[in-house]
Every structure is written in structure tokens, then in C-alpha cells.
Amino acid sequence: MAASVFKRCVTAAVKVKRLLPSLSARRWLLSAAYTDTKLWEVRGKDPQNLAVLANDMERTYSKSLPVSSLAVSRFVDNISSREGVNQAEYYLYRFRHSPNCWYLRDWTIHSWIRQCLKYGARDKAMHTIKNKVQYGIFPDNFTINILIDSYLMDGDLKSACSLVEEVMLQEAFDLPTTQILSLYSLGSYLATRPQLTVPEERALGASLLICGLTQDNSIGLSAQLLGNALLGKVEMLKGIHAVFKGMPLDWRHGYLGRALAVMETVAAAPDDVKLTKDTLDYMNDLLQELSSALDSDSSGEESAGEEQEKKEDTMDEDDQAEQANLSQYASRFKKMSSQLESQGKVDTTSFHTLVTTLAQQNLASAEEQDLEQYKSKVQDWEAERKQLIQREMEMREKAKQEREERLASKAAAQQA
């Protein structure tokens, strides 16, 4: 079954290449103006010696005093080599595990990602974003867009999809550029028909669902359908707790039912929304795979007693009741897909082509908006940084004055 699916996708991919030769040549999406580092490097420099800063921070930590966010941001800004990147990673970890962890600034995070990209430490950036609990790196949408684009430029769809998963975990699909980039990476990744393990399916399904909810057109609805279907498969195999633990997802049973509800809304919608044929085929294959897997499990019950016990740990009575609904879902799906075909609401272009055309049409206008916002944001960050520097200088002067006063009073007391 996988082989026939793969053959189908290869022929589809070949067709796509023949029809649109220009798209396959160009692999990146964001314009050069978006990813340009000039605007970032133009801002005021604050040259500091990395070793001196590191010493200061170590001394503050050993006295168990809190390190200021300004010190960490200075360190990250002044990285000049790959070793600096490694050291900065360590200090970010220390900062996160200090009382000031809440105050890690947005511009520090942005600067960190930019520096990682500059010194070729993209995997470090990925590692810190993946372990955001330990490093506290929560990049904003602009930064994440740049990172996703750099991965897409290299054709590394799996990492791009894992970044989309991170955006999904933060539920940060606010900017249209993020939405378009994520849908593009998810669509391209699915078009390669990878072999997915259950956790990967869960992540992919969740990203497709939450990203699809932001779009109202056929792309969004197909993404929601596919997301619900994948999550329904994980629910049937591992139970509902395995689906929503640690992810911003619904805890109610019946993800496949929700997928069928998406199909019903499409069928009942008066305007011209369609579902792509390849998503419907994918869901069909998924349902067949599930029913065969569950049938083989129930027949192999007598022999594999231990496996059944393990499954009972993760699954509940409710989950087993859900499994009983699978045949109903399959029959409903067949009815709905035939109804959609008769209504003409099935789109023969693939999901990947639709997403690429969407990107081509809408990305330029969305980028302009983003760039405006970014410029104003950079100015705000600069103002905040200057304020912090000034505050630090004032506090140092005040501390110096107090110390001098104390020394003077002590000297006067000694003399008297």
C-alpha cells in the first residue's frame, strides 16, 4: 500500500514539475529584503569584552546575586566566533535558572538567533528552541520566519516542520507570513510522503490543525481535515491522553468525528470551498490502515497477553469505546466523500501546489507589513536598551556615592 501511494505521489510530483518548472528551481520564499541583516547591524554598538563580561557574570552568580538581563544581552550581542556561541548558550542556561528568568528580553532572543545564523550555528539555535524550558528562548514571529526560511532554502523540510511544531506549541500563528511559511513547509513535507512514527504524526497533525484554523479557504479546511485525521489515528492507537498531553489540543474524544464534521461543513457551505483530492485519499488510506491494525490486534490477543496489558495502561474504557466507532467513521467517510464528489467540491490540484500558489500571491504584501512592524520594533528595543544602560549607570553612581559616604562617616568616627 505504501508502494502504490509512493508511485502515485511520484507521478503527481513529476506532473507538478512539468507544469510549473519555475517553482521547483526557486526554493526559498521570503524576499531578500526580509532576511537582510543590515537593519539589525545598523543599530548602536555596545562593544564589550566577552571575557570581562563572563567574569562579571560568574562573580555575580557566585555571590548569589541576580544577573541583569542587560548583561546577558550584551554578551549575546558581542559574540564574535563559534566558541562565543557555545559560551552564550551556557550563560543563557544560567540566566534561565536564576531569579531574573522572566526578564529575558525579546531583542536578546532575536540577536541570539541572528548570531547563530551568522556563525553557522543553526543547529545550536534549533537545540535551544527545542529545549525552550531550559534556555527560555521564545522567539517572536519575525525571527522564526527567518529561521524557517533558512531551512527551506536548504531543502531541510523535516527541520522546517519541527520549527512549525514549535510555533504550534506556542499557538503563535498570528502573522500571515508565519501562516504561509508553515503551510508551505507542511505541504512540501507531506508531498514527500515520509514514513511517520506515532509522535511525528501527532506533531504534524496538531500543526496542520492549528495552522489550518487560521485560514478560511480550501487550504485551511484541507489542513484541518488532515490534522484531525492524523490526531484521530493517534487517538485510536494510543488513547486520548497521548494526543493532548503537552500540546494545546482538545481533550474530548472523537477526532475522526471532527474530521468528518469538517467535510460536512464543506459540503454544506454555499461558497466555492473545496477539499483537495490528495487529502481525501490520505484520509482514506489512514482509515483502512487503522481498521486493519485494530483487526489484527484483536485477532492476535490470545497470543500476545503482555502487549494487551501495556495497551491497557495507556488506553481507557472510553478509548476502547472510541475504537468501536471506527467502522461507523469509515462508512460515514465513504458517504461524505461521494457526496462531495457529486457536489463538485473536490479539488484535483494537490495541497502542495495550492500552498505554493498562495505563497506566490500573498507573501509579498504580507512581508511589507511585517517589515514595517519590525522597523518600529527595532526602534522600541533600542530605546529600551538605552534606558536600561542609563539606569545601570545611575545605579552604579548611586552605589559609589553611598560607599564613599559610608567610608567618610567611618573615617570621621575613627578620628573622633
Place this chain on the structure above:
Amino acid sequence: MARKKRVRLIAEMAKKIRAYRELKNRPRDSQKYALDYETMRRPYTGKMLPGLAWKDVSRESNLFSLLASMKMFGMGRIFTRKSWLEDHMEPSYWKITKVKVDYIAENMDHGRAWGILTYKGKQESEPREMDKVMYHDWRLIPKHLEPQFKDFQPPPPPPVRFVPYPPLLRAMLLAKHKKAGHGDMAEEPALPLTREILLMKEDLESQDQEGTVV
């Protein structure tokens, strides 16, 4: 009264020192609530968790495990508890306003949080400290499901039922009505089964003054 009580100064001092040391060596949240998931035992006290909680502790997460992986520790997001989902039909949730994380914890999954509670559809006005933060019972409400979860129409209060008055009281009411000069009452007087209790002092005092009729 044979003998004056002995003044044990050193014992007093020792008590104060012990209290001071206990205050200084208070365990941090992360130490107190750390848990070994294999044996379901707290390493700090050595005690085991109650058996009915084991299933939940292994499957669900406590609040800070969810907060640690969110931007700004989930300020402004709403969280609900699985026990509330099971017990009450009306939505009950906490909206987070302030977070103080215990930075000693390795995974930042202990701390204190403050927020505004909406219990069974009724929102409180002031933020207060969230209790049972360390219970493995919490669930995040995703942004796309927030409106659906929050919107709650309280069911209309059931209609008030009326019953006839007891005979003596009915006679008193009819007599009062006749005495006031209105003649016979048109409808049968009916007693509503819900009572509005007035808790204002002035109303209680005015009731005392009227006295009974008949």
C-alpha cells in the same frame, strides 16, 4: 502554690534558635514537591502519594510543567482542572496574572501563581493566589477553543411555585384586606415557595414595629 516556676532561659533561647533555623532552612517548592514517578514517593518526606491519585499523576501534568514551556509563563492564558471538568458542567477556570517560578527546579516545574478564578461561570473580581498548583490535574485551554469553553448561558431559574396558605394565616390575610377597606379579595392568596431574605437592619427593625393584625 508551693514553688515558683523555674525560669528556663536557655531553653527559651534554644526554642527561638530552632524556630529561626527552621525558617532559614525552609525547603523550596521544588524540593518539597519533587516526586519520583516510578515509586510515587516524595523524596523530601519519603511519603507516598494516595493510591487513587496514581493514575492521574502518571497521566496528567501539574500547572508549572505546562507553564514552563510557554512564553512569559502563560500570563493571560486560562487553565482548567480535570476534576472540575468531571464534576461541574459550568466552566471553571483560572486566568493567570502573576507567576513566581522556583528557579532551582531543573525543569522549572514548581512555583507559585496568582490569577482570577471563574468558578462555575461566575468570575471573581480580585486576583488571588492559586491553590493546588502542584496537583497533577491541570489542563491548558487552547486559544482556538477559548470562546467555546468560556461562553456559558446560565439556565433560567425554575419558575416559582405557589401553594395555598395555611387556614389561619389565610383568614388573617383576608381579614386584613377587609379591614383596610378593599372589600373581598379577588384571587385566592398564594404563598410563593421561594423567600427573599432581607438582611438589612432597617428592614428587620421596620418589621418589628408593624405587629400582627387580627
